[in-house]
Amino acid sequence: MNTYTLALSDLEQARLEFPGTPDSQLVAELAQDLLQDLGLEPPIDHAIVASMRGVKTIKEAAIPWAGYLAPREDGLTITLRAGDSPGKKRFTAFHEVEHTFMPGFRTQPQYRCDPVTPVSAVPPRNASVEALCDVGAAELLFPRMWFAADLAGNKPTLGLVEQLAARYQASLEATARRLVTLHPTPALLIGLEPGCKPTQPHAEPVLRVQWVHANGSWPYVPRHKSAPESSVFTRALSGERIEELTTLKGLTSTDTPVHASSRLYRYTDDQGEPHMRVLALITPARSRRAGHAA
Numbered sequence: 467m468n469t470y471t472l473a474l475s476d477l478e479q480a481r482l483e484f485p486g487t488p489d490s491q492l493v494a495e496l497a498q499d500l501l502q503d504l505g506l507e508p509p510i511d512h513a514i515v516a517s518m519r520g521v522k523t524i525k526e527a528a529i530p531w532a533g534y535l536a537p538r539e540d541g542l543t544i545t546l547r548a549g550d551s552p553g554k555k556r557f558t559a560f561h562e563v564e565h566t567f568m569p570g571f572r573t574q575p576q577y578r579c580d581p582v583t584p585v586s587a588v589p590p591r592n593a594s595v596e597a598l599c600d601v602g603a604a605e606l607l608f609p610r611m612w613f614a615a616d617l618a619g620n621k622p623t624l625g626l627v628e629q630l631a632a633r634y635q636a637s638l639e640a641t642a643r644r645l646v647t648l649h650p651t652p653a654l655l656i657g658l659e660p661g662c663k664p665t666q667p668h669a670e671p672v673l674r675v676q677w678v679h680a681n682g683s684w685p686y687v688p689r690h691k692s693a694p695e696s697s698v699f700t701r702a703l704s705g706e707r708i709e710e711l712t713t714l715k716g717l718t719s720t721d722t723p724v725h726a727s728s729r730l731y732r733y734t735d736d737q738g739e740p741h742m743r744v745l746a747l748i749t750p751a752r753s754r755r756a757g758h759a760a
Contacts, residue, residue, distance in 0.1 A: 476567040477598075493598045496567050497605035508612050509635040512559040515606060516544060519566040524559060530736075533558035535565045542566070549736045553637035557603055564602035568595055607636055608644045622649050623709060623727040624747050638731055642745060643679050652682025654724075654748040656717075658699055659741055663690050673703050673744065675717065684748075685718040693717060702728040702744045711751055723751035 474482070480492040501510065504518060513524060522541030526548040533546045533555075544562045546555045608630075616633070620626050622645060624638075631641040639657070646653040656678050660671040673693040693699040694716035698708045708728035713721045728746040735741060 475569045478569055489598055490601050493564065493567065493602045494605045494610075497564070497602045498610065501606065501609055508609060508633060510560075510606060510609065512556050512563070512606075516559060516563050519563050521563065521566075526555075533562050535562040547736055549738075551637060551733075553631065553635060553640065556635060557607055557637065557640050560603035560606040561599045563606065564599035565595075567602065568599070604640070604644055604647070607640065608634055608648075610648065613644060614648055617645065617649055622646075622651070622653050622747060622749050624729050624745060625709075625727070627745075627747065638745065642747060646679050646681045646747070649681065652684065652750060653680070654682075654684045654687075655679040656687060656699075656746040656748065658693060658703075658744040658746065660703070661690075673700055676743075685714065685720045685722075687714070687717050691717050698726045698728050699744055699746055702730055702746070703742060705730055708746075714748070725749045725751055 476496055477489065477492060480496060481487075481489070484492065500515065500518065504514065506514065516524060520542050521535075521544055522538070523543045524546065525543065526546050528549070529545060529547050531547065532550065533544060536543050536545070544559055546558055550558070613630070613634070616630055617626075624642070627638060627642045627645055630636075630645065631638050634641065636644075642655050646655045657676045658673050659676050661674045661676070662669045662671055663674070675687055675689055675691045675693070677689065678687045697716055698710065698712050699717075702708050708726055710726060711723055712726045713723060715721045726746055726748055728744060731743050731745055733741050733743055
């Protein structure tokens with residue numbers, strides 16, 4: 467191996483070795499190789515993984531970003547936001563570890579910023595690199611082989627998400643997103659919270675779509691779309707644990723039957739503000755029966 471190759475990052479070397487392979491696949495495979503070399507089983511110890519990538523210190527601080535990786539004289543340091551939940555800190559730690567596979571990580575700090583972080587507080591960053599680090603972080607936090615085995619034969623519900631979040635010591639949202647990504651049948655995850663349209667900031671808050679994560683072919687669900695008052699999502703907001711057949715009528719134009727698993731999960735953000743978040747895991751109606759054979 468020549469000096470030029472040694473100067474390349476792991477991702478750059480993988481690109482040379484496997485030309486034409488998407489970066490997302492390369493990043494996932496690099497993460498899988500790292501776990502295989504370490505021989506770890508879930509829940510994966512992020513401190514051990516970080517140490518193997520040259521990280522000397524993992525600390526917490528009151529910072530506006532979820533976390534950042536910074537080069538120091540004695541090695542790399544990961545700083546995590548002190549106010550985040552343990553599961554979220556673990557995902558952020560793995561995200562920062564993934565930066566060690568990327569070009570330029572030794573020359574300047576690498577930040578992970580939440581969508582709610584004030585624009586004025588966001589350091590310059592490469593959105594595509596951040597997305598790749600999220601891909602790798604999911605592979606480290608939820609090793610594909612283990613997670614897929616845990617999904618096999620189980621219905622995709624929020625009850626299963628809660629069990630897997632405990633097993634992998636992860637946040638509910640990250641676990642639900644991973645379930646949707648890896649489940650062998652189509653799945654749709656919707657996050658809703660009471661709020662106002664950006665064009666109507668002084669209106670009465672109602673339950674609205676904040677984000678959507680999908681696997682498979684699903685009708686378009688607009689962001690900020692309000693949930694009908696009689697919907698299962700609004701019932702979940704009142705504390706009801708939903709497991710039933712319904713439709714997405716009102717969020718979309720279709721009335722195709724689906725199975726909805728929906729629950730209220732309260733949380734407090736890094737500014738100390740409480741949130742009433744509803745998660746809804748949607749699967750085709752037929753998957754209630756087919757899920758046992760999935």
